[in-house]
Amino acid sequence: MTQKYAAQEIEKTWQQRWAADHIYTVRRHNSRPKFYALTMFPYTSGDLHIGHWYAMAPSDTYARFKRMQGYNVLHPMGFDAFGLPAENAAISRGIHPYDWTMRNIDNMRRQLRSMGAIYDWDREVITCLPSYYKWTQWFFLKFYHAGLAYRAKAPVNWCPRCQTVLANEQVIGEGVCERCSTPVTKRELEQWFFRITKYAEELLDHSRLDWPEHIKTMQKNWVGKSEGAEISFRLEDEEMEQKEIRVFTTRPDTIFGVTFFLLAPEHPLVSQLTRPEHKAEVDKYVAWCPRQTEYERVALGREKTGAFLGTYVINPVNGERVPIWIADYVLPTYGTGAVMAVPAHDERDLEFARRFKLPVRTVIAPPGWMGEELAEAYAGSGTMVNSGEFSGLSSEKGYEAICALLEEKGWGKRTVVYRLRDWLISRQRYWGAPIPIIYCDRCGTVPVPEEDLPVLLPPNAEFKPTGESPLKYCQSFVNTACPKCSGPARRETDTMDTFMCSSWYFLRYTSPKTRSASFNAAKVKYWLPVDLYTGGAEHAVMHLFYARFFIKALKDMGLVSFNEPFARLFNQGTIVYRGDKMSKSRGNVIAPDEYVAKLGADAVRGYLMFIGPWELGGEWSDRGIVGISRWLNRVWSLMTADYASRVVDPEAEKELLHFTHKTIKEVTADLERFRFNTMLSSLMEFSNYLSKIKERGIVSSSVWKEAIGYFLRLFAPTAPHLAEELWKRTGHPYSVHNQSWPGYAEELAREEEITLIIQVNGKLRDKILVSASVSEVEARELALGRERVKAYISGKSLTRVIYVPKRVVNIVVAS
């Protein structure tokens, strides 16, 4: 009688042994190629849920696989520890954000250890510790000195009742405060920006990156490059200080179709351009607009709103007077915040024109146009009409001709605009890295000298539900001396966006304990760039984009020698439960701990990998995991109960060898492309096959032992604890994780016999088992000679025969 598989005991024992032996401690290794396998570090929300395991278990399996393949693997773990939830906890529960965060980290670290990953905990990075954020601040100074940081006014969400700045997340429903349901307004504050737009062109270049196409596309769309022209429209009122307003358009060829002119409600010239008789209406509209979210504003099909200012601009090409309106669908952040409206050829302009009874003039004739009024806006190309001397040109030629005219007359020029906006890094909160800037009445804006870093968060700040950042009311923090003149000065009280912390953490893992620098340059040179970065698709744009910008800027400052941080990227999908993404508020969070306690970490790891393709995510199922658990139990019995060889069949031994090599080939290929689900299917088929062999005892003991040795090595990255235990029990020396990954021989992995499919007119009609070396001529003859085939083709004329080597013979006949 054999012992039962006791997952918990086995897992605990081996985790302790691995830790005691430091088998996963990472060092520089010159004889092995390096492989930096990075998983996005978790936010310190409190508990790891099964979604975290879904991100981390397969990536650990992959890292283990690369390790067995002979790479020197760095697969570190840390915590993204600054952010809003810690501050909310402070306000609602009276616990300091630091204590809340560190308590969460202790719990999460314990959970992560229970997974049995190869993380080298000596390299842990925690972004909220002064030893880390000192360097986040140092990077801010580098960006500042490189001219990449600047201060400007920008709107924030503001709750008039709470008197506080709100994150987008805290604005709920139809734009109300989550705490008091008061409608949220916008307020302009001086804030810090990073000049990411300077890198717009470079960030569009993904040519050297092995990233999923759809992520590259999303980033390209995020940059939103548009080519067009900037055109000046002269103001009719010549008394004004301002003489003209510039617009950006991608369609200068439609300029003769301009029938009105639009400004964003936030445009600085709105009040000057408003006639007294329109003031009341305009003011009302401008006050209403900030309640809309940006994507409500630009939505197509939504009833258009706006107000007429009572003033006009002059169209440079035909001298026409064009009325100036404001409309919320014109965004102040894109282009120049002003639009020449061409209702005939832009859907939203047409909706606006119809709503306010403004004229529509067709200037690009669609193919076959007979001069009738267009039913809908025509945005395609065509022939220019109603366009003065340009009429008759194609819109493409017209584009060039009009640009040439604008440039010749000085009315405008060809230009490129980006949807990308500069990165606003200021947050009016406590729990973040303080921005290392001091404001002095005499010296102005003064950066904190490097030697004075870190600017520490004051531990005694008060967390009140009203008011702004607690830092603002912390006198001991705010009041300081100017580093230049030593006179009284005030500290910047905003902290940095947490995306700053996560834009460089992967550098810190290489030298986490370095005190004299943000990172050890030689180690970064050795390990970076990251060879494989995995994480949630929700980071497709922002985090991945900011980190790329960060590294490109560091490259230009001479701090690193590469310009892309992540050579290969893989985004796993989302794990859902009862049809929804897991969240505390929905109450559908699956905690891994209870499953680890009941079935073991290897079962949880295995089930998460078996659920489906990693990039697609999937539905957690209590039923599904028992399937994996049962399989682990079967593997246990298969390997622990003695094998008894009875009648040795050389054919069976040969076939087992073939099956083994076929499995090595499949498992290796599936791991390379992150198909953990089909990798597990292959391993299951192999163990099922081994069970049958064992039942019949038809191979010798040594052949048997060799086969299970192969199985365990293939199994080790997926179920590290069970594989280790069985490796020991089957008489192998410690440790399976220091074994090398098995190779396979192509001629052994290959099938000797194949099933050839016989089709008639593409329909399956017969199958024949043939040697894999069958020739085309033989295959055709065999197919045409089959009785079943003859029945389908008799009396019909043979049109052609299609042969797909080793797969199909398709006989095409005409009736």
Next chain:
RNA sequence: GCCGAAGUGGCGGAAAGGUAGACGCGACAGUCUCAAAAACUGUUGGGGGGCAACCCCCGUGUCGGUUCGAAUCCGACCUUCGGCACCA
């Protein structure tokens, strides 16, 4: 609204443009048991035919198209999910 994905048995899913449903779950039947659980063995897309070995038809969200052949490629539509700049 814009951008990006995904739709295949009762369920999770598998299929280089070439046998649709591997592997697993569930269900059903059986073995073991006083019984149950566990474990093991077998069956399992729908419809029809045959005593039977088997055979035929229909089937991959919907409608079209390309192809000798489409789950896979193309077009339109429907549904679900992710992102949209202060959640991280």
